[in-house]
Amino acid sequence: MMIRINRRQLMMTTVGALALSTLAISTGFAPVQADEKLVTIGIELPLTGADADSATRIKNGAIMAIEEANSKGGVGGYKLAVTVLDSGTSTAGQYDPAQAATNAKKFVADPSVVAIVGPEMSGEGKAMTPILSAANLATVTPSSTNPDITDPKFAGQYKPNGKAIYFRTVTTDAFQGPNMANYMRDTLKVKSVYILDDSGAYGVGISNAFEGQAKKIGMTVMGHDQLDPKEADYTTVITKIKGLNPDAVYYGGVAQAGVKVAKQLHEIFPSVIKAGGDGMVDGGLLSAVGFPAIEGWYCTQASPHVMDDASMTDWVARYTKEFKMTPSDYAITAYDAVQVIADSIKRVSAGGQPVNRDTVRDAIQSANINTLQGPVSFDENGDIVSKVISVFEITHDPKSADDDVQHQYKYIGVAPESPTS
Amino acid sequence: MTYSDVLLQQVINGVSLGAMYSLLALGFTMVYGIIELINFAHFNVFMVGAFFSMWILKLTGLAGEKVILTGLPLAGVLLLALVCVMLFCGVLGVVIERTVLRPLRNVPGTAAMITTIGVSYILFNVILLSQGAAAVNFPNPMPKVQWNVTVGTVLKLREVLLWTIALLLMLGLHFFVRRTRMGKAMQATAQDQEAARMMGIEVDSVVMTTFFLGSALAGAAGLVFGLYYNFASYVIGYTAGLRAFTAAVLGGIGSIPGAMLGGVIIGLIESLGGQLIATRWTDVIIFSILVIVLVFRPTGLFGRMMIRKS
Numbered sequence: 001m002m003i004r005i006n007r008r009q010l011m012m013t014t015v016g017a018l019a020l021s022t023l024a025i026s027t028g029f030a031p032v033q034a035d036e037k038l039v040t041i042g043i044e045l046p047l048t049g050a051d052a053d054s055a056t057r058i059k060n061g062a063i064m065a066i067e068e069a070n071s072k073g074g075v076g077g078y079k080l081a082v083t084v085l086d087s088g089t090s091t092a093g094q095y096d097p098a099q100a101a102t103n104a105k106k107f108v109a110d111p112s113v114v115a116i117v118g119p120e121m122s123g124e125g126k127a128m129t130p131i132l133s134a135a136n137l138a139t140v141t142p143s144s145t146n147p148d149i150t151d152p153k154f155a156g157q158y159k160p161n162g163k164a165i166y167f168r169t170v171t172t173d174a175f176q177g178p179n180m181a182n183y184m185r186d187t188l189k190v191k192s193v194y195i196l197d198d199s200g201a202y203g204v205g206i207s208n209a210f211e212g213q214a215k216k217i218g219m220t221v222m223g224h225d226q227l228d229p230k231e232a233d234y235t236t237v238i239t240k241i242k243g244l245n246p247d248a249v250y251y252g253g254v255a256q257a258g259v260k261v262a263k264q265l266h267e268i269f270p271s272v273i274k275a276g277g278d279g280m281v282d283g284g285l286l287s288a289v290g291f292p293a294i295e296g297w298y299c300t301q302a303s304p305h306v307m308d309d310a311s312m313t314d315w316v317a318r319y320t321k322e323f324k325m326t327p328s329d330y331a332i333t334a335y336d337a338v339q340v341i342a343d344s345i346k347r348v349s350a351g352g353q354p355v356n357r358d359t360v361r362d363a364i365q366s367a368n369i370n371t372l373q374g375p376v377s378f379d380e381n382g383d384i385v386s387k388v389i390s391v392f393e394i395t396h397d398p399k400s401a402d403d404d405v406q407h408q409y410k411y412i413g414v415a416p417e418s419p420t421s
Numbered sequence: 422m423t424y425s426d427v428l429l430q431q432v433i434n435g436v437s438l439g440a441m442y443s444l445l446a447l448g449f450t451m452v453y454g455i456i457e458l459i460n461f462a463h464f465n466v467f468m469v470g471a472f473f474s475m476w477i478l479k480l481t482g483l484a485g486e487k488v489i490l491t492g493l494p495l496a497g498v499l500l501l502a503l504v505c506v507m508l509f510c511g512v513l514g515v516v517i518e519r520t521v522l523r524p525l526r527n528v529p530g531t532a533a534m535i536t537t538i539g540v541s542y543i544l545f546n547v548i549l550l551s552q553g554a555a556a557v558n559f560p561n562p563m564p565k566v567q568w569n570v571t572v573g574t575v576l577k578l579r580e581v582l583l584w585t586i587a588l589l590l591m592l593g594l595h596f597f598v599r600r601t602r603m604g605k606a607m608q609a610t611a612q613d614q615e616a617a618r619m620m621g622i623e624v625d626s627v628v629m630t631t632f633f634l635g636s637a638l639a640g641a642a643g644l645v646f647g648l649y650y651n652f653a654s655y656v657i658g659y660t661a662g663l664r665a666f667t668a669a670v671l672g673g674i675g676s677i678p679g680a681m682l683g684g685v686i687i688g689l690i691e692s693l694g695g696q697l698i699a700t701r702w703t704d705v706i707i708f709s710i711l712v713i714v715l716v717f718r719p720t721g722l723f724g725r726m727m728i729r730k731s
Contacts, residue, residue, distance in 0.1 A: 050554050050555050088554070093554050225699060236434060239692075242427075263652065288555060
């Protein structure tokens with residue numbers, strides 16, 4: 001009897017110790033050395049779940065910029081530490097706004113965090129901004145495009161403190177949706193369209209923006225349906241679409257529903273023109289759907305496409321070598337986001353002020369620097385001043401791997417800001 | 422496509438969807454019928470079955486849609502996959518029963534049912550952590566054959582496959598339960614465990630067989646799901662499971678023909694509701710109909726009134 005109790009106690013203590021140590025490790029706080037001047041940049045992305053592929057490419061872009069800054073001796077005398085937090089949960093299967101809010105609170109509670117890169121998804125952004133605003137902690141997002149978060153109309157909800165804390169190195173769906181509608185009407189000669197979205201904040205926002213513009217420029221919108229990303233079967237709504245026979249289908253949303261939409265659209269209604277937003281730019285989606293099913297999709301990115309420029313070859317090569325994957329356009333905007341933050345820290349330090357959240361936020365607001373994507377500066381709401389939407393078509397490159405985002409999306413051009421007629 | 426074509430196509434879609442739910446509901450309803458246990462782990466055994474059958478098919482060299490087989494090689498490969506996944510999932514079910522549920526067999530209350538929820542989460546997270554959360558492409562060796570029922574409506578080969586497998590498994594199960602010795606033992610155990618034990622029936626062995634069969638059916642449903650939708654993902658147990666559970670309850674839980682009928686009804690509601698109203702209302706409509714049916718027939722459409730033994 002005595003021996004059994006002791007063994008159980010031993011087991012319980014071991015399990016408890018293991019649990020505590022895993023908990024400590026998983027919070028991911030970087031060790032701080034007392035004699036080095038250190039600030040922390042947070043990275044907040046849905047690294048597990050259906051968005052893991054795109055999130056990882058973004059994370060790598062940011063990490064590359066931070067490593068480069070540190071190897072040059074830091075910025076303004078400070079070394080940059082990184083804390084990465086994941087907003088993907090198993091229940092959501094993709095980004096989870098509730099987890100994003102928890103992550104925001106963790107960053108706010110850590111006094112060494114002066115700025116954040118992220119989030120990827122607008123659903124995360126909507127949950128995080130009230131918390132960040134209360135602490136005046138700025139975040140620069142490389143990919144969140146829902147316009148509400150920086151819209152002065154909703155300032156009471158998303159920046160109760162009054163100051164802009166959500167900065168973007170991408171432009172918003174206020175342009176991504178409508179510019180695609182212009183492109184589809186002018187270049188693809190689409191007259192009727194059916195719209196689908198995946199019920200998420202980003203998907204609903206971009207498809208509504210698309211719908212508004214489509215109606216304004218004379219395209220017939222035959223319907224707008226919402227999909228449940230957890231459901232496997234969309235044959236009902238796709239059959240309904242086939243019965244109505246539009247020229248094109250526009251899908252606003254991310255990979256979890258996007259995979260099924262692409263597969264089932266190819267099975268049931270392959271002749272229709274298929275278009276989506278930047279949620280369809282994802283390596284995991286390419287390999288899950290496979291060729292030829294995914295071929296022919298038109299997608300947009302809310303940033304200028306610089307990756308094929310001659311000046312970028314070296315950067316792309318370094319990225320690919322270090323992370324064993326090719327960069328996405330938003331890896332570049334993430335790199336640029338870190339450059340903005342690093343430049344802001346440098347300016348604060350050069351001005352003799354202490355480097356903390358408030359000074360860094362103010363410096364980010366007044367940023368005006370040249371980055372990989374071109375000159376970056378923000379308006380008073382935190383939106384990037386240049387508004388370029390790039391259009392891509394998925395064209396199979398058999399020489400590259402199926403999930404190679406750089407080579408399977410062929411760059412077509414810039415989507416027009418207004419229709420030609 | 423004319424409008425009547427669209428409606429006919431939706432009916433075909435609905436019946437196929439329904440067959441999928443029925444197949445999934447079959448094993449689930451059978452386990453309840455024999456040992457009166459709601460086995461929530463059933464739907465994640467189905468999900469594990471989908472992944473396992475994907476690996477089996479990949480082992481035979483198939484990848485995505487790149488290899489198409491016909492005739493005998495196709496039948497051979499599918500049969501091999503079916504047998505393997507049914508064996509694997511059957512064994513998984515027996516392992517679950519032995520380790521987790523046997524000690525709780527005589528504990529009154531809902532302890533066993535809650536435990537199956539726990540097992541369900543374990544399976545869910547094991548697959549999530551090992552496979553990642555993104556959907557994976559399921560090898561599809563079937564040729565893209567389809568027949569035109571009318572000018573605008575098509576019936577695909579994979580739909581015929583789904584219906585055939587669902588019907589065969591239902592008939593097989595029905596035959597097994599009614600005609601074989603073990604089946605009769607299962608019926609006896611369902612009626613009264615104590616009396617069955619007194620008559621010399623090995624109740625332990627009956628429960629084990631029940632779990633084996635139920636989980637094997639879940640595995641078969643996983644293979645069929647993968648062949649039908651061409652993808653597998655760790656969440657497929659969730660939503661398909663919810664609809665299949667509803668189908669089983671609607672048809673009368675414990676009744677095998679009830680599961681088939683309930684499945685087809687739910688499938689038809691889903692497709693016709695989506696066509697005539699909108700997809701986002703599907704859940705509301707399905708559950709409203711379920712509630713109405715249960716108010717007037719608490720045991721479901723084909724269910725029998727069970728006399729509660731105190």
